[in-house]
Amino acid sequence: MIEELHGRRETVLHPATQAFRLYMNIEAENYPAHWHTDLEIIMPIENIYTAVIEKQSYCLEPNDIFIIPSGQIHELIAPPKGRRLIFQVDHAILREVNGFDSIYNKFFPYALFRESECPEIHSRLVQYLMQIYQEYTSVEPLFEASIHGLAIAFFVQAGRLRLKQTDSFSSLKKHKQQSYIDTFFNLCTYMNEHCTEDLSMDELAEMTGFSKSHFIRLFKEFAGVSYYEYLTKRRLLHAELLLDNPEYSIADIAMQSGFNSLATFNRVFKSSHNCTPTDYRKRQHSAS
Missing domain, CATH: 1.10.10 (Arc Repressor Mutant, subunit A)
Known part of the structure; x- marks a missing residue:
C-alpha cells in the first residue's frame, strides 16, 4: 500500500507517535519502482511475493525475510492471492542498536534470510516479526514500547546473520x-x-x-563499498537529520555534514535520493 508517492519517492505515513508501520498486505497489486527513507522488512505468509532490485528479481517463499534498506529503489510484484507481512521502520530506531551503523552497509542493496541458511537465527527472526505483529494489532498498554524492544532484538539477530552471510576476510585463519x-x-x-x-x-x-x-x-x-562511498553515505545520513530542522539553511547543512561546497552536497544528495535537499525537506515537512 503506497499512500503518498512523489515521482519514485514514497513518503511512509506512520501512525501518530510511532516510528514504524506494519500491515498484513493481501492486495493483488504491484508497486512500481520507488524508494523511501524507512527500512522495509517483507515476509510472505501465504504464497510467493517478488521483489525487484537493480533489475534483478527475487522470488520470496513463505517465511523468507527480505530487508530493503533506506533509500534503495525497489519494485514489488504480487501474486493473484496471498498474504505478506510488511514492516516499515524509521531509521532512527537502528541508531539505538549500538554498532549497527558500522555494519548497516552490508544490508545494501538488500538482505535475504532463508530458513535453510541458518535455521536457529532465522527462527528467532520469524518469531520476533510475529510478536511485533501481535503487539501491533492488539494495541495493549505499552505496545509501542514492546514493539520498539522487539525491533531492536530483531536487528541484533539480523546483523549477526548478515555478518555470517557476508563472511568478510574468509580466506584468513x-x-x-x-x-x-x-x-x-x-x-x-x-x-x-x-x-x-x-x-x-x-x-x-x-x-x-x-x-x-x-x-x-x-x-x-x-x-x-570503498571508504569514500561509506564516508559519503554517513554524511548524507547526518544531513538528513539536519534537514528536519527548519532553522538550518541548506548551505549550513552542507558544511555541517562535511561537504566542502554546496554544489557538491546538492549533486551527491540528488544522486542518492533522486531529489534535491530542498525538495526532500519540503516532502518531509508536508508528511509530518
Missing part, C-alpha cells in the same frame, strides 16, 4: 579473521562519529596499521 573484523568495525564506528570532519585516506589507513593499497582493498571487503 579464524583468529586473524576476527582481528581484521574488529579493526574495521572499530574504524567504521570512528568514521560514523567523525564523518563531518576531514578524514583522509592516509589518516584512516594509519589507524588500521595497513598500507594504503591494503587498506583500500580490505575496507571494501569488509564494508562492501
